[in-house]
Amino acid sequence: MLAGLAVLACCLLAFHGAVPDVPGRPGSLLEAFLPWLGLAVPVLAALALLRRSPVAGWAVLLPAAAWLGLFGGFLLPGDGRSPDLLAVQHNVGDENPDPAGTARALAGTRADLLALEELTPAAAPAYAAVLAPQYPYHAVQGTVGLWSRHPLAQVRPVDIRPAGAGAGWNRGLRATARTPHGDVAVYVAHLPSVRLGPAHGFDSVRRDESARLLGAAIAAEPAGPLVLLGDLNGTVDDRGLAPVLSRLDPPSRDFAFSWPAPLPLARIDQVLTRSATVTRIRALPETGSDHLPVAARIAWPGPR
Numbered sequence: 001m002l003a004g005l006a007v008l009a010c011c012l013l014a015f016h017g018a019v020p021d022v023p024g025r026p027g028s029l030l031e032a033f034l035p036w037l038g039l040a041v042p043v044l045a046a047l048a049l050l051r052r053s054p055v056a057g058w059a060v061l062l063p064a065a066a067w068l069g070l071f072g073g074f075l076l077p078g079d080g081r082s083p084d085l086l087a088v089q090h091n092v093g094d095e096n097p098d099p100a101g102t103a104r105a106l107a108g109t110r111a112d113l114l115a116l117e118e119l120t121p122a123a124a125p126a127y128a129a130v131l132a133p134q135y136p137y138h139a140v141q142g143t144v145g146l147w148s149r150h151p152l153a154q155v156r157p158v159d160i161r162p163a164g165a166g167a168g169w170n171r172g173l174r175a176t177a178r179t180p181h182g183d184v185a186v187y188v189a190h191l192p193s194v195r196l197g198p199a200h201g202f203d204s205v206r207r208d209e210s211a212r213l214l215g216a217a218i219a220a221e222p223a224g225p226l227v228l229l230g231d232l233n234g235t236v237d238d239r240g241l242a243p244v245l246s247r248l249d250p251p252s253r254d255f256a257f258s259w260p261a262p263l264p265l266a267r268i269d270q271v272l273t274r275s276a277t278v279t280r281i282r283a284l285p286e287t288g289s290d291h292l293p294v295a296a297r298i299a300w301p302g303p304r
Contacts (some may be wrong), residue, residue, distance in 0.1 A: 002048055009040040010062035013070060015237065024201025026254040031237040032266055035074075035255065038067040042252065071254040080146070083279065083297035084181050087113040089230040090268050091190070092127070093289030094143075099123040101286040103130035109284065109295055110134075113177065114147040115139075116231035117190040118289075142170025144188045144230075148276035160213040162192055162206040171271035177227075181300050184276075185221055189214050194195065204264075207233050208240040215243030218274070225300065226274040232266050245272070252278040258292040271296035 016034060019027040019162060019249040030037075041064045048056035053109070087112040092102050096118075106114055116127065125143070125211060126137065135147035139273040146152065158172030171190040176183050191214070211232070218226065228248065234241045236251040245251070251272055257264030264283060269291055271278055277299050284293040 001128070002044055002051065002053060005040070005060035006056065006059035006063055009037060009044070010066045013066035013199050014065055016237070019068075021239070024288065025204060026201070028194075028204055028234075028238055028240050029196070029202035031239060032235055033238045034235070035071050036265070038063070038071065041067060043203040051260045059117045067257075071217075071255075076253075084300045085113065085179060085227075085228055085276075085298040086295065087115070087227060087231040087271050087298060088284070088285070088295045089115045089231075089271050090293035091269060091289060091291040092116040092119065092123070092287070093291065094118040094120050094123075096289075098288045098300075099126040101128050102289065103127045105239050105287050106283070106293065107131055107134050110273055111117065111295065112149050112179070113187040113227070113229065115186075116145045116147070117143060117171070117188070117231045119143050119145050123271070139173060139175050140288050141173035142168070144171055144173055144190050146173060146175055146186060146188050146229075148175075148177050148186075150270055152176065153178060157219050158214070159190065160186065160189060160191070160217070160265060162183065162213075163273065164206075171210075174217070178267040182225065185215070185226040187226070187228045187230070189228065189232065191231065191233045193233050204234070204238075204240045211241050212243045216248055218247045219226065221274075224277070225276050227276065227298065228270070228272045230270060231268060232270050235266050235268060236270065236272075248272045248274050252281040252296065253279045254275075256281045256283045257281050258294050258295050261286050261290050263293050264292060268295065268296045271298075273298060 021027040045060045137152045141157040152175045154176040155237040160172040191210045195203040258269040279297045281296040
């Protein structure tokens, strides 16, 4: 039985894409927490040792190899190059008790770009006031905002409303950042939340619909460097985000779990690029939100 469980864990890791998204979407649920399937390895190894079962012991090597194949690179040291651009993404939380304190913490990162979600009308002035000295350029559309050290141009909303969302549901923006390395298209997006419950299982229908709209907007973007920052309410392994991920370069090989803040289990806050490379992404300390901020080091291709 232990050997069978080890083979099952290996198959789920290596072939997670084959798990069908039937009603309840078990495939997407598995992919949302895929790295944690590696915990089966020490548990099964301990049980094999306890049972003194050589067959089970050898079988445990299968999920261990599968996990290392998927996530072993996450354990290696990151790229040590100085970034061309430092970007921070943070869902600041619409119930954050200390917006000004959160803004000071974000300003302390000295990032070039700050993307914020769940900006409420009551809290937005506090963020603007604290960030203004270091970030003279900013844009807000609905509940998402972008603060920049570099001039912003061509700011516009991006319509990623799922069916049933009203005209006031605005969670996407696009701007051009005039950086020392050239113009960069910057997208900020907050996709709808997913729900997990006994009635519908892993309900990501609205999120997936918004992801398709966001992917279409990115596909229509002229060639050139692009940075997407946002709370995508999904991990980079989640097939529901494929319409977005398929349009962008491979994500950074780091865990950087960002949610929930007290005990982070998944990185649903993403920094993704096109014609650029996220060389490292890491989670930052708590700020009063239910998400952790994530900071990404971005490098442009070509000679340095």
